[in-house]
Amino acid sequence: MELAHKALPDDRKRISTFTSPLRAAYRIRHKYLVMKKRRLEQSESAGVDGAESPERASKHRSKAAEHFTFEKVPIKSLRRRRVRRKRKVLYPNDSKRYLPEVKKSKAKNCLFLLSIIVFFQIYNAIENLDDNVLKYDLAGLEKTLQREVFGQTVAIDSLMDLLKDYLATHIHNKPLVLSLNGPTGVGKSLVGRLLAKHFRSVLSDQLVYQYFVLHHCPAGENISSCQQELAGGISDMVNRAEEEEKIPLLIFDEVEFMQPTLLDFLQNYFQPNQTNEFLNVMYVLISNYGQGEITKFVLHNASSGMARQLTKSEELLFIVQSSLIHLHPLWKHADIVPFTLLEKAHIVDCFLEELMREGFYPDTAHLDKLSRELQYYSVGDLRYSVHGCKHVVSKVNLLP
Structure with a gap:
């Protein structure tokens, strides 16, 4: 009996050394399943109520990273979902993006060329008109x-x-x-x-x-x-x-x-x-x-x-x-x-011109006297010569 009682603690030690890892693994497995169940419930509630907030998603990711599991997490699918959510352009990744082709009308070029031709023709015509007028020195x-x-x-x-x-x-x-x-x-x-x-x-x-x-x-x-x-x-x-x-x-x-x-x-x-x-x-x-x-x-x-x-x-x-x-x-x-x-002032100019041509000194009193010797039409204050400047030359020739 003493031998049996002495051998009992050793057997317990052996059993405890064998079962302690199993109990630890069981506890870890149990905690994992509880956490997985909670995550599923939270994901379902987020799908019903709307998208999960970025703060809560980051908290869940940090909590999940604290515990080690033997299951493989589908990282690629998560990344794809995230990329699809963030992507704003609807073009596929493997296709080339082309802008819509803008077709230029050839009629515009023809119209522009026609405008230039008409402009040069008008300009050339104006230049020809100026050349003809300059040839006769009308100025x-x-x-x-x-x-x-x-x-x-x-x-x-x-x-x-x-x-x-x-x-x-x-x-x-x-x-x-x-x-x-x-x-x-x-x-x-x-x-x-x-x-x-x-x-x-x-x-x-x-x-x-x-x-x-x-x-x-x-x-x-x-x-x-x-x-x-x-x-x-x-x-x-x-x-x-x-x-x-x-x-x-x-x-x-x-x-x-x-x-x-x-x-x-x-x-x-x-x-x-x-x-x-x-x-x-x-x-x-x-x-x-x-x-x-x-x-x-x-x-x-x-x-x-x-x-x-x-x-x-x-x-x-x-x-x-x-x-x-x-x-x-x-x-x-x-x-x-x-x-x-012709008015009387014009007749005075005619006498002045003729006197200057004949070499006489243009005296104002003399001019007024000569102009009064001609006949005029009177309309109010205006006086118009009856014969114009026709008799101016004969009057000047009679001067001594």
């Missing part, structure tokens, strides 16, 4: 007219506008016919002489033709010979101008003395249905026709302050052209440039 002509002709600023502006529009190009559908009309001594013939002088300098003598009716075809002259001479002169000059690509100038002064038959003959050159060389011609008709209408219109409207804008009045142009067409249908093809009456 110099305008300065000369404004300096030499007194009291006709508006008429000169109208004349220059017509010349600039016509001389801007070399191809026309009708000739330019200018009719300078107005009373005696207002500067019509002076403008004709200045035009002839200027265009002779910029063109040549052969391209400017001055026709004085009382000299070339007086009243007793055979009208047929006058027509032949005029036709030959116009044809030679027009053909020469066509070869040189220039526009000639023909000036007819004293048209009021031209016979009706010669007017009919001249009208044929003003028609639009002609050959090209006869369409590129400038005609200037100078006459006293319409002087009564212009004088009446000026005196009637002088008191209303329209005296300085009369030549731009459409009413005045209509009145003058109607009277001229009644005389002869030739003036249907003409652009009317009316010359108005």
Whole structure:
């Protein structure tokens, strides 16, 4: 019995050394199962109530990391789920991302090219117009007219506008016919002489033709010979101008003395249905026709302050052209440039110019005395010369 009692503690020691690891493993296994059950319950509750908060998920991960288990955790599936939750772009990983292709319309390029072509054509046309105007030096002509002709600023502006529009190009559908009309001594013939002088300098003598009716075809002259001479002169000059690509100038002064038959003959050159060389011609008709209408219109409207804008009045142009067409249908093809009456201040300028030309000292008292010797129309405070500057030269020549 003593031996049996002595052997009992050793057996217990052996049993305890064998069962203690089993009990520890059992306890670990039991704790693991309890924790797994809790995690499943928490995951189910999170799926129902919504996504688990990041703080709680991190706490669970930290608690799970404290205990060791023999089961394999599906790490890849968790990572995939996390990546899918965080991914915002819906493109797959293994596919290339291409932006949508933007197709450019070829019509835009064609439109852009067409715009450039049109721009250069317009620019070239404008340059050609400037070259044609510069060739005739119209700026110099305008300065000369404004300096030499007194009291006709508006008429000169109208004349220059017509010349600039016509001389801007070399191809026309009708000739330019200018009719300078107005009373005696207002500067019509002076403008004709200045035009002839200027265009002779910029063109040549052969391209400017001055026709004085009382000299070339007086009243007793055979009208047929006058027509032949005029036709030959116009044809030679027009053909020469066509070869040189220039526009000639023909000036007819004293048209009021031209016979009706010669007017009919001249009208044929003003028609639009002609050959090209006869369409590129400038005609200037100078006459006293319409002087009564212009004088009446000026005196009637002088008191209303329209005296300085009369030549731009459409009413005045209509009145003058109607009277001229009644005389002869030739003036249907003409652009009317009316010359108005000269005021007393303009007459003083004429005397001053003539005295300076003759070498006299320009005394103000002397000028006023000479200007009072002429006849004037009186409208209120305004005074218009009856004969313009026509008698200025004869008055100066009588001075000692």
